[in-house]
Amino acid sequence: MGSDAVRRLADEPLDHRFKGLPPDAERAGLTVGRLAAEKRDLYTGGFTTPVLTLDAEALEHNLTALGAYAARHGLAFAPHGKTCMAPQLFERQLEHGAWGITAAVPHQARVYRAFGIRRIFLANELVDPAALRWVAAELAADPGFRFVCYVDSVRGVQLMDRALQGQPQVVDVVVELGAGEGARTGARTDEDCRAVADAVAGAATLRLVGIAGYEAEVPGADPESVHAYLRRMTALAVEFDRAGRFADDLEEIVVSAGGSAWFDAVADVFAELPELSRPVLKLLRSGAYVSHDHGWYTRLTPFNRVPEEGGLRPAFRLWTQVVSRPSPTQAFVNAGKRDIAYDLGLPEAELVRDALTGEERPATGIRVVKLSDQHAWLETGSEQDVQVGDWVALGMSHPCTIFEKWPLIPVVEADGTVTDYVRTFF
Secondary structure, eight states: OOOOOHHHGGGOOOTTTTTTSSSHHHHHHHHHHHHHHHHHTTTTSSSSEEEEEEHHHHHHHHHHHHHHHHHTTTOEHHHHHHHTTTTTHHHHHHHHOOOOOEESHHHHHHHHHTTTTTEEEEEEEEEOOOHHHHHHHHHHHTTTTEEEEEEOHHHHHHHHHHTTOOOOOOOEEEEEBSSSSSSSSSSSSSSHHHHHHHHHTTTTTTEEEEEEEOOOGGOOOHHHHHHHHHHHHHHHHHHHHTTTOOOOOOOOOEEEEEEEHHHHHHHHHHHHHOSSSSSSEEEEEGGGGGGGOOSSSHHHHHHHHHHGOOOOOEEEEEEEEEEEEETEEEEEOOOTTTTSTTTTTEEEEEEOOOTTTTOOOOOOOOEHHHHHHOEEEEEESSSSSOTTTTTEEEESSOOOOTTTTSSSSEEOOOOOOOEEEEOOOO
């Protein structure tokens, strides 16, 4: 498996666009693939700080864990690609059994197609005329391409239908059931969903193929309320099927949900679905699992509730360097808001690597208390905790806003050897 476009990423020349990579690699005219083949040591191979890394073993563990979970529970899997926007990781997700990749906006779908993704689930109502015409053209040009997107309003259906008039292909849609008042997108009531379905039936350019939603938006989400919302969603799928609302030529009915916080509830409720008139594609969309994190998803992952099902490991580590130690209780490292995800909490100091000896030790007594554009403010317990020049490894929350800050990310083995580089496209 693998597209030529993904393989060609190894031919990209290294230059100033890529933070943290060895400056001598550019001077030597190396490509990404040639630098990977050198298998440099992260700490002695010329990498500059700050530099974001991905743990090779953690990545493989996470890819295996969710792939196995989905298979075990009879779920198809379309991980949300907006997390990483990394075609190399999409390819690995597909190799681990993913049905396709989920997108949120047209740009993401265009990136996916540029790298050979054959199935895209766009978890948003798509009303942009230019984007809709692009989708129709892609469908017409490639009979093997599958595309599904949300609809959640009668007006949205009308706009889609108008934009697609005269186009060569019909676009598949699922009605999105909103998670409740004050939640995000989606038709708020069952009656609203029926009205949207009726509008789709009246649009020759669209085909209704299922029901979808996003359970993490349930107000005050807890196991009871999330299960109740998901059962509303599956009940609508059953109702629509019995009423003949789905297209006559449909081979399978799509029922989709699932972020990274409640995929256990999705598995529970989707397992309860009765037999319908056609096979059901039970599509899970969790995306943050691929790298996991050191805070937000560490606390929220369903594996905390069902540890017997497995677990995930944080794969990110941002190596920074102490550039100032103005007092025994204060230190500054050379990475800040431009490099660090901080929308779901400040990073955590994990390790210190001594600048003179290369020895690593836990970052005991060191705490990140503030971020500037290019500095993290560290509070320290004693003068011996960290010194100027030491490398400090930071763990961060929220993969979706970590990946976007780094266009090329070294993948590091346990012994510090860099064996690959992940390219992102935001």
